[in-house]
Amino acid sequence: MSETFFTNDNVAAATAHPRPDIQTLEWSHLSEKYAPLKLQVNILSTLLLIALGAMGYFQPWVTLPSLLHIYLPFVLAVITLIGLSLCALVYIADQQKAYALRELDLHFSCGLIFRKKVSQPITRIQHIELKQGPLERYKDLACLQVFSAGGAMHTFEIPGLSLHKAQYLRQFILQHRDIALHG
Numbered sequence: 001m002s003e004t005f006f007t008n009d010n011v012a013a014a015t016a017h018p019r020p021d022i023q024t025l026e027w028s029h030l031s032e033k034y035a036p037l038k039l040q041v042n043i044l045s046t047l048l049l050i051a052l053g054a055m056g057y058f059q060p061w062v063t064l065p066s067l068l069h070i071y072l073p074f075v076l077a078v079i080t081l082i083g084l085s086l087c088a089l090v091y092i093a094d095q096q097k098a099y100a101l102r103e104l105d106l107h108f109s110c111g112l113i114f115r116k117k118v119s120q121p122i123t124r125i126q127h128i129e130l131k132q133g134p135l136e137r138y139k140d141l142a143c144l145q146v147f148s149a150g151g152a153m154h155t156f157e158i159p160g161l162s163l164h165k166a167q168y169l170r171q172f173i174l175q176h177r178d179i180a181l182h183g
Contacts, residue, residue, distance in 0.1 A: 025107055027098035033139045034160025035094040041135065042090055046083030050076055099158045101169060103176060106146060108156050118156045124148050128170050132163070142166035146173075 053076045057064070064072070093112035100107040106125070109117045131143040142163045145154040161169070 025100040025102070027100050027107075027109060029098050030094070030158075030160035031141055031162045031165070033141060033162075035091055037135060037139050037141070038094055038160075039087060039091045042087040043084070046080070046087060049083065050080055053079065094160070097158075097160065099161075101172065106169075106173065108158050120146055120148060120155055122173055122176050125173060126150075128173055129154075130163075130166050130170060131157075140164075144169055 053072065057069075057072045057076070089112065093110070096112055097108075097110045099109070104123070105119055105121050107117060107119045109115065126147045126149045128147065129145040131145060132141070136142060140163050141159075142161050143157050143159045144161055144166045145157045147153075148155040158166075158169075
């Protein structure tokens with residue numbers, strides 16, 4: 001009777017089985033409507049915050065404490081500067097977001113300073129959802145949420161896709177997931 005022992009040896013990276021390189025993926029960028037829409041929402045939110053502060057400063061019903069009366073214009077100027085700077089950074093970061101779909105896997109890349117690349121084998125996708133808020137419906141955009149097997153929350157989401165592209169990706173993944181699982 002021969003004994004079989006469990007082994008789990010190290011594999012040198014240079015001798016590992018060649019796999020398709022993630023660096024050579026053909027990345028597709030999000031819809032050109034996405035970054036400007038998000039920029040508009042962020043700028044309006046910043047301006048709303050500034051307007052509320054200015055209304056508090058100029059309102060005639062309550063006398064503001066003297067320190068608040070002195071420093072509120074400075075605080076509002078700092079909020080304006082920081083808010084608009086963050087809007088610009090988010091806009092640039094949104095333009096860097098991209099996705100790639102291959103026969104066996106889906107990839108998403110995001111981040112401006114800290115880059116993040118997420119990969120999900122299609123066979124591990126439990127389900128996939130399309131989300132649309134009111135502004136996304138107005139601009140004919142959608143967000144694709146990918147849920148992996150064993151996870152309660154979505155693994156990642158690809159925002160800012162045209163509705164047509166999101167529906168195509170969802171259908172492709174569902175068809176190929178079934179083929180990979182049963183084929």
